[in-house]
Amino acid sequence: MYAKLETRTFLAMLVGVSFAFIWLMKPFFGPIFWAVAIALIFHPVQQLLVRRLGERPNINALITLMICMIIVVIPVLFLGTALIAEGVGIYQKIQEGEIRPGEYIDQVNRSFPAIQAFLAQFDINFGELRDRAVSAILGGSQFLAKQALGIGQNTFQFFLGLALMVYLAFFLLRDGHKLVELLIKALPLGDERERLLFAKFAEVTRATVKGNLLIAIIQGALGGLIFWALGITGALLWGVVMAIVSLLPAVGAAIVWVPAAVYLAAVGDIIPAIILTAFGTIVIGLADNLLRPILVGRDTKMPDYLVLLSTLGGIVLFGINGFVMGPLVAALFMAFWGIFIREFGEEAHASRPECEPGSKDED
Known part of the structure; x- marks a missing residue:
């Protein structure tokens, strides 16, 4: 009886500690998730290096990670930077009146009045749809502007997440198979x-x-x-x-x-x-x-x-x-x-x- 109580108490504490650990890792969900994804996607590359270079875990994982950085991470960073820069430029032009989304939509309505008549059959108000479209365009450009400002203000946090992702990806590439075997032994x-x-x-x-x-x-x-x-x-x-x-x-x-x-x-x-x-x-x-x-x-x-x-x-x-x-x-x-x-x-x-x-x- 006492042994059963001990087992149940231990299992309850195990579940509680596991949930506490998951809650602790919640702020780093993004870096952890993409580190796992990188390890899974580039695992065949690492296996190829193992066949060519032999069992050299650190070297093989490091080379695989460098390949990932060159063909994925660095291009995505440059592309994201260019996207935000262009979005900020469009947002500034909208604010200065050089770009007027509402007038573009009105031009479409004047050229194709059948669109408004078609929407009216479904009780859709073109004016409301226009306002929502303009708000969406303004909101999207404003979002990119805020992202640029946020990255500038939280540069340390951004690069901390990036560094954490790369760091975890290295160890998952190197020791991922051991972690999987450990989980297989642990899960009932x-x-x-x-x-x-x-x-x-x-x-x-x-x-x-x-x-x-x-x-x-x-x-x-x-x-x-x-x-x-x-x-x-x-x-x-x-x-x-x-x-x-x-x-x-x-x-x-x-x-x-x-x-x-x-x-x-x-x-x-x-x-x-x-x-x-x-x-x-x-x-x-x-x-x-x-x-x-x-x-x-x-x-x-x-x-x-x-x-x-x-x-x-x-x-x-x-x-x-x-x-x-x-x-x-x-x-x-x-x-x-x-x-x-x-x-x-x-x-x-x-x-x-x-x-x-x-x-x-x-x-």
């Missing part, structure tokens, strides 16, 4: 189940990060290129915005290029509007429709509609990290239920008594 789920779940976790993380980011880069680059070719102001900014919104399946970059094409047609630039529409539909759209099922859906082994719903839900709940967290939760949900159906469903079926051949129930 059964070694086979745990290995299956960890494999699914790694598979989905790699697929969503690599797939979504690659699609985002391709769509953002294509969108920025066509905007630059057509002489649209802020091509770099809009290219990065298209890359970000392309994380949303089904809609993606069309949120940006469709209004731009409509405005070009409204001001009389018919040929550029047609070019942008054709390029957006055929090139940018096909890049999403063809690559996303291949890069994301196939590797996660989830249907397209579930990838869409889990991505949207993840972004709502977890912010920008949700484009990975959402599909990851959905994949683990499917993995857990798959294990349950395979193991417990078979047990229930095996224990069910079977009727003898030819026997009949009699009243």
Whole structure:
């Protein structure tokens, strides 16, 4: 009796301490999450180095991390800096009156009055929609301006998070397999189940990060290129915005290029509007429709509609990290239920008594 009390007390304290540790790590969730993602994505690179250089954990992890810094971290930092700089510039122009979003929307309404009539059929007030659109544009540019100011004021915190991510990624690259084996020993789920779940976790993380980011880069680059070719102001900014919104399946970059094409047609630039529409539909759209099922859906082994719903839900709940967290939760949900159906469903079926051949129930 006393032994059971000791065990229960220990387990209760174990759960309490674990939750306390998670709460303690909450401020560093972002760096920790992306350190894990880096370790998973670049694990094949490290394995290649192990085959070429032998078992040299520190050297192999350091080289892998340097490759990651060169091809991912540093370009993202430069791109983020350029995005914020362009956003601040547009915000200043809006404040000074050089850019007037409301007038652009009014121009579209004057050129295409059918739009207002169409919206009226659904009891949508064009004036309210216009005000919301203007507020969204102002809010977005103001957000980028605040981010620039915030990074300037919290430079130490920003670089602390970046340094923490890189530091953790090094140790996860070096000792990740040992940590996984330790977790397999600690978790009371059964070694086979745990290995299956960890494999699914790694598979989905790699697929969503690599797939979504690659699609985002391709769509953002294509969108920025066509905007630059057509002489649209802020091509770099809009290219990065298209890359970000392309994380949303089904809609993606069309949120940006469709209004731009409509405005070009409204001001009389018919040929550029047609070019942008054709390029957006055929090139940018096909890049999403063809690559996303291949890069994301196939590797996660989830249907397209579930990838869409889990991505949207993840972004709502977890912010920008949700484009990975959402599909990851959905994949683990499917993995857990798959294990349950395979193991417990078979047990229930095996224990069910079977009727003898030819026997009949009699009243």
